[in-house]
Amino acid sequence: MTDDRPARTHVAREIQSQPRVWARALDQLGTVGAVLPQRGERVAVIGCGTSWFMAESYAHLREQCGAGETDSFAASQFPAGRGYDRVVAISRSGTTTEVLRAIDATQVPVLALTAVPDAPIGRAADQRIVLDFADERSVVQTVFATTALMLLRGSLGEPLEAVLGQAAAVLAGDHAVPSAIGAGSQFTFLGQGWAYGIAREAGLKMREAAQLWTESYPQMEYRHGPISVAQPGRTVWVFGEPVTGLAADVAATGAAFVDDRLDPVADLIRAQLLAVRRAEEQGLDPDRPRHLARSVVLPEVISQVSSAP
Known part of the structure; x- marks a missing residue:
């Protein structure tokens, strides 16, 4: 099943961009690698929705390669009192209420992965990596989430050239x-x-x-x-x-x-x-699914973070 029509939606264009954006993120490993979890650290990774699923995959991969004990949580379920060396918080918008609450509740150093340079998560976290080149106009997440995961996979030393090649082949119509x-x-x-x-x-x-x-x-x-x-x-x-x-x-x-x-x-x-x-x-708008917004935000949480010294 192939489709030669030009992309008519933001999400379609964002899906098509993934191999190129992944490569750009992986090129930054030499710059951002020092702030990513280091071998032997005990790490928790949190997110909501799509970001939570990326956190889960990274946690499995990190333990699988022997880099250190790694847990993943939906941000709303994060046990803030548990001892970790580092928390990694993934949030495209950097405004998600549950993520900001989890960061506020923990005493552990937090690294934020986000797409928005001036988002509240950047002020709440101790360190941040901004993947603004992977930001999206669609409500539906595709390229930011996979880019964050590919960056994290690359930090584990996994060779990913073949993955980029497979992705390009899929987008070219192979494996339809x-x-x-x-x-x-x-x-x-x-x-x-x-x-x-x-x-x-x-x-x-x-x-x-x-x-x-x-x-x-x-x-x-x-x-x-x-x-x-x-x-x-x-x-x-x-x-x-x-x-x-x-x-x-x-x-x-x-x-x-x-x-x-x-x-x-x-x-x-x-x-x-x-x-x-x-x-x-079905005549649906894949950029703006019903009942969904780009981020789940409670205004009072944003206000608290914005006014913090």
């Missing part, structure tokens, strides 16, 4: 999702380890932009109930390598199975593109 699968009535996204955060983000993008029924689970949890909704016309989409026996179990239900062994972040682009396509087919 077949039309029959893309038109499915329900999608379940699965990921094991760090890819689970990506699966959760894929489900969120489809719900936000296209109002579709989506679910997300760790791969090994799929047989523990979620498989009961699988049937013809529905899709199970795996990020990363599928666990043994999963493809056969899904095939027995008649549901479609998507498994292309791409890097999960490159594969996420396919879900982003599909979310925009499905939204446009």
Whole structure:
């Protein structure tokens, strides 16, 4: 399933920009690497919505490579009294209420990743990295979130040239999702380890932009109930390598199975593109999903941070 039409929405253009923006962020590692979590530090990573899912993926990757104990939390659930060496707070707008509250509640040094240079999070945190070149006009997050994650992945020493290449290939039309699968009535996204955060983000993008029924689970949890909704016309989409026996179990239900062994972040682009396509087919505005704003803000919190000495 390919689409040669020019991008007509902000989110479509932002999706297309990702490999270029990722490369720019990775080029900055030599400058910002010293303020990112160092090996051996005990770290908490917080965010809301999409940023939370990126935090979750980074936490898994950091522990997986032996860089140090790393926990992720939705900012509203952050245990501020727990001992860490550093907190990393991810917030595109830098105005999200729950993130600012979490920063205010902790005594641990905080590093903020944001897209807005003069946002309140920059005054609340001890250090900041501004990815203003990854900011977005769309309410729906795509490029900022993936850029933050790619920067964090790069800081772990992971070679990412192949990921950029896969992303560019996806945007050029390779690995296209077949039309029959893309038109499915329900999608379940699965990921094991760090890819689970990506699966959760894929489900969120489809719900936000296209109002579709989506679910997300760790791969090994799929047989523990979620498989009961699988049937013809529905899709199970795996990020990363599928666990043994999963493809056969899904095939027995008649549901479609998507498994292309791409890097999960490159594969996420396919879900982003599909979310925009499905939204446009339904006459929805993928830039401004209903009931959503760019940031969840309580004015009194912004006022408190702005007036702090």
